[in-house]
Amino acid sequence: MKKNLLVGMLGLVGILAGCASVKTADFDDIKLYTLKNKTGTMVKITNYGATVTSIVTTDREGQMADIALGYNDVSGYMNAVDKPYFGSIVGRYGNRIALGRFSIDGEEYELATNNNANHLHGGVIGFDKVVWDAEVIGAHALRLSYLAKDGEEGYPGNLQIAVTYTLTEDNELKLDYVATTDKKTPVNLTNHTYFNLKGEGEGDILGHELLINAKATTPVDSGLIPTGKIIPVAGTPFDFTTAKAIGRDIGKKDQQLEFGLGYDHNWVLDKGDKDGKMTLAATVYEPTTGRFMEVFTQEPGIQFYCGNFLAGNLKGKAGRTYVNRGGFCLETQHYPDSPNQKNFPSTILNPGEEYKTMTIYRFSAK
Numbered sequence: 001m002k003k004n005l006l007v008g009m010l011g012l013v014g015i016l017a018g019c020a021s022v023k024t025a026d027f028d029d030i031k032l033y034t035l036k037n038k039t040g041t042m043v044k045i046t047n048y049g050a051t052v053t054s055i056v057t058t059d060r061e062g063q064m065a066d067i068a069l070g071y072n073d074v075s076g077y078m079n080a081v082d083k084p085y086f087g088s089i090v091g092r093y094g095n096r097i098a099l100g101r102f103s104i105d106g107e108e109y110e111l112a113t114n115n116n117a118n119h120l121h122g123g124v125i126g127f128d129k130v131v132w133d134a135e136v137i138g139a140h141a142l143r144l145s146y147l148a149k150d151g152e153e154g155y156p157g158n159l160q161i162a163v164t165y166t167l168t169e170d171n172e173l174k175l176d177y178v179a180t181t182d183k184k185t186p187v188n189l190t191n192h193t194y195f196n197l198k199g200e201g202e203g204d205i206l207g208h209e210l211l212i213n214a215k216a217t218t219p220v221d222s223g224l225i226p227t228g229k230i231i232p233v234a235g236t237p238f239d240f241t242t243a244k245a246i247g248r249d250i251g252k253k254d255q256q257l258e259f260g261l262g263y264d265h266n267w268v269l270d271k272g273d274k275d276g277k278m279t280l281a282a283t284v285y286e287p288t289t290g291r292f293m294e295v296f297t298q299e300p301g302i303q304f305y306c307g308n309f310l311a312g313n314l315k316g317k318a319g320r321t322y323v324n325r326g327g328f329c330l331e332t333q334h335y336p337d338s339p340n341q342k343n344f345p346s347t348i349l350n351p352g353e354e355y356k357t358m359t360i361y362r363f364s365a366k
């Protein structure tokens, strides 16, 4: 065991407490890992759902707090009634596919539907509900891999995926995703961590100041499926091109906000001539603690979801209630429903190709 990487066996005992019967997981294989750096930043990850269960960072006074929402045992993740997808990797297709249907080369595929009539975050047993193989790499990284079988949740092709989480000394949590397939298939992987930079369970996130480096969004219908249009954010509550409090315009009368019950939309990132390259996608500043987070990605889009479905009916890992809008997600991704939207960047992975993408969350305080 390396000095800075504590394979958290005690944590493991904690996370296993209270588990009863589950079909999707073999408990003996579920573990909790801790990545730590010299500044004291600490990230916990379980191979159940490749889930980030905790991110402890400093505020401007040097006070540490856990800024990621989550449960304190694995049964929480397994039995989540309201399916918040706390911290997990979602896929094979993160976000929605209309009616769970798409076709490739004239062949139609039907996926599991789990969000009214639509497919969301990979289906009934998506990547957030399976046990991944884990490999500790060096002192600061954990590689999680999973083989999604041909036909799983209706998707074509055996898809071998791996996500490597690395915590750097610069307080970056780096996510490297790779995947290969033996049949053409859509792939769209993202991480579904809910952040509250005041600390998990410390009320709502409406005072956090958000900047999204995007001049356009993909508006949706009432089922949150993109209409196919790409529209400018200028003059709308969706304009985060300069930082503003998440709560500033959230109550404005706007059909898109009504459909999402708030923000739950994909922004089209300004990539300029850096298509497919790392660019700054978003920043978030929390004024009372000074915590600051930057998100960099190679992906063309980002789903900003501000916890509209958190209903105040669940308690987090420290026993505090997660209120409505008690956390926000910045899910770097390709646009929702891309397999059915010809004018969106393609999400189809071909045999012989490698899906390879990186996202970084960088934490600081000021």
Ligand code: GLA
Binding pocket: 082, 083, 084, 085, 095, 120, 224, 264, 303, 305, 309, 329, 331
């Ligand atoms: C995504 C979706 C939301 C919601 C959450 C999970 O971010 O876009 O509509 O389903 O996941 O609650």
